[in-house]
Amino acid sequence: MSHGSEFSEGDLRKTGLSLKHDREWDYELERIVEACEERDATTVGLQFPEGLKRRGSAVADDLGELLGDDVSIMISGQPCYGACDLDTYLLRRTDVFVHFGHSPMKESDKIIYVPLFSNVEVAPIMEEALEKLPEEEVGLVTTAQHMNRFDEMRSWLEERGYTVHTRRGDERLTHEGQVLGCNYASADIDAEQILYVGGGKFHPLGLAMEHPEKRVVIADPVNNVVTIADTEKFMKQRYGAVHRAMDAETWGVVFCTKIGQGRWETAIEIVENNDNAYLLTMDEVTPDRLRNFGFDAFVNTGCPRITTDDGPQFHKPMLTPGEYEIAVGNAPLEDLSFDTFHGTW
Structure with missing residues (x-):
């Protein structure tokens, strides 16, 4: 399952921090130790995204040497797809909880976010992207893994005569x-073209869907390719899912219990207004789990990427809340749009 994941192990920042077991990445152990000392912590929880789980034991060993035998260190084995995806069980049972690989989203004196940044140079791929940026004004966006070079990207474009538009979106964005993967508010800018610097196709696809009036140029420094975001294939897939769901008689309304990913009010509103809709609560939403239910179609009120990334793998149509409204006749087909999260959690 790929929904929400914005982290690639091969795309991290190398540092000179001397660690016994792992000299490649800076896990900011000194900051973690300082927080543990301030809280007189006796239990510490560590959570890693999928690409870094293999390094969990090494980080725990190094941290254990610094903290001493009186501090217990536990590693979360739960899937982790983003900054909003915290292991709440481990969080409740530790004095300090450390989330690696993503920018802060839920501020707390107990939760420590340790972002890990890309070491890839961005200038060469941005140079290639220039021929696809004919206008003098350009919007600039990137993902958490490349934020360490954002000022460099902006200056680089300005030195070449561009007026660069940037903004911070809402409370979910650091x-x-x-x-x-669920929020593109930073692209609400006065420019007809947007340069997205980063890997993967999902983020620029979301940008293009959320802002159809803008041209999204993808400069991928990891795979060293420049492309234009194309939503046609994705739109056909979503239209197909909506059409298949129009004949559905029974609905499973999925509420994801992962902290930061659930939309309780949305789920309850759908169930209360449809006698044939049933609320399903799940921590991990997968095609295999939903095969056990006999509903004709499903509505996902959790992370939007469950629907968009894995939609074709579900045995029955899996719709977003907006697509559901179209399928049951409450909204016209032309209202189909990309599902996003806004605001805090």
Whole structure:
């Protein structure tokens, strides 16, 4: 399952921090130790995204040497797809909880976010992207893994005569110019073209869907390619899912219990207004789990990427809340749009 994941292990920042077991990445152990000392912590929880789980034991060993035998260190084995995806069980049972690989989203004196940044140079791929940026004004966005070079990107464009538009989106976003897999508010800028610097196709696809009036140029420094975001294939897939769901008689309304990913009010509103809709609560939403239910179609009120990334794998149509409204006749087909999260959690 790929929904929400914005982290690639091969795209991290190398540092000179001397660690016994792992000299490649800076896990900011000194900051973690300081927080543990301030809280007189006796239990520490560590959570890693999928690409970094293999390094969990090494980080725990190094941290254990610094903290001493009186502090217990536990590693979360739960899937982790983003900054909003915290292991709440482990969080409740530890004095300090450390989330690696993503920018802060839920501020707390107990939760420590340790972002890990890309070491890839961005100038070469931005140079290639120039021929696809004919206008003098350009919007600039990137993901958390490249935020360490955001000022460099902006200056680079300005030195070549561009007027660069950037903004910080809403409360879910930590940095100016940052986009998430569920939030593209930083692209609400006065420019007809947007340069997205980063890997993967999902983020620029979301940008293009959320802002159809803008041209989204993808400069991928990891795979060293420049492309234009194309929503046609995705739109056909979503239209197909909506059409298949129009004949549905029974609905499973999925509420994801992962902290930061659930939309309780949305789920309850659908169930209360449809006698044939049933609320399903799940921590991990997968095609295999939903095969056990006999509903004709499903509505996902959790992370939007469950629907968009894995939609074709579900045995029955899996719709977003907006698509559901179209399928049951409450909204016209032309209202189909990309599902996003806004605001805090």
